[in-house]
Amino acid sequence: MRALLALTLSLFSFSATAADLRIEGAWVRATIASQRTTGAFMTLTSPIDATLVGVHSPAAGKLELHETKMPGGVMKMRAIDRIALPAGKPVALEPGGKHIMIFALKEGLAAGNRLPLELEVESAGKNSRYRIEAEVRPLNAEAPVPHHRGRH
Numbered sequence: 708m709r710a711l712l713a714l715t716l717s718l719f720s721f722s723a724t725a726a727d728l729r730i731e732g733a734w735v736r737a738t739i740a741s742q743r744t745t746g747a748f749m750t751l752t753s754p755i756d757a758t759l760v761g762v763h764s765p766a767a768g769k770l771e772l773h774e775t776k777m778p779g780g781v782m783k784m785r786a787i788d789r790i791a792l793p794a795g796k797p798v799a800l801e802p803g804g805k806h807i808m809i810f811a812l813k814e815g816l817a818a819g820n821r822l823p824l825e826l827e828v829e830s831a832g833k834n835s836r837y838r839i840e841a842e843v844r845p846l847n848a849e850a851p852v853p854h855h856r857g858r859h
Contacts, residue, residue: 727754728792728828733841735809736848737818745816746773747807747824747841750799753792757830760789764824768811775803784808792828816843 733749747770751759762770771786790805792798800806807824816822821840828835 728752728757728826728835728837730826730837730839731797733824733839734844734848735816735822735841737843737846738812738815739846740815742815743810743812745809745812746802747809747822748800748802749839749841750797751790751792751826752795752797753828753830754794755830756794757792757828758789759792759798759826760829760834761827762807762824763827764809764822766813766822767809768813770810770824771808772805773808774805789829818843818845 729752731750731752733747735747736745738745747762759772762772764770772788772790773784774787775782775784777783786808787805790798790800798805809822820843822843824839824841826837826839828837
């Protein structure tokens with residue numbers, strides 16, 4: 708009986724999964740007529756240790772995880788393979804920091820529209836995908852938009 712109780716309790720203690728990933732304030736910058744590159748921003752909170760390993764969109768040819776740094780006062784942006792999502796800690800993808808770069812847009816993005824994104828998150832040896840729609844905000848936008856939950 709004790710062994711069954713211990714097993715039951717251990718199952719409940721590991722019930723959090725990356726499926727509980729919270730995605731808030733997802734937005735992308737609008738583009739001008741001939742521009743085919745932009746950035747996407749949001750805050751991700753995972754209940755367990757996880758890693759953002761990819762992003763996809765049917766509206767663009769290529770998406771990359773990026774990081775901006777300022778060594779010696781010079782802004783440098785580079786592609787990175789992954790973004791750690793420590794358990795219970797919000798990770799902000801924001802202008803001037805870690806973010807998503809969107810290349811080869813199939814058409815320009817106007818403020819007020821929405822851009823479909825699919826986030827690929829790895830946790831406990833499994834990959835999960837989260838489909839969201841990020842609001843397209845004006846070129847000068849800085850602040851996140853209200854909460855937006857991803858759908859698994």
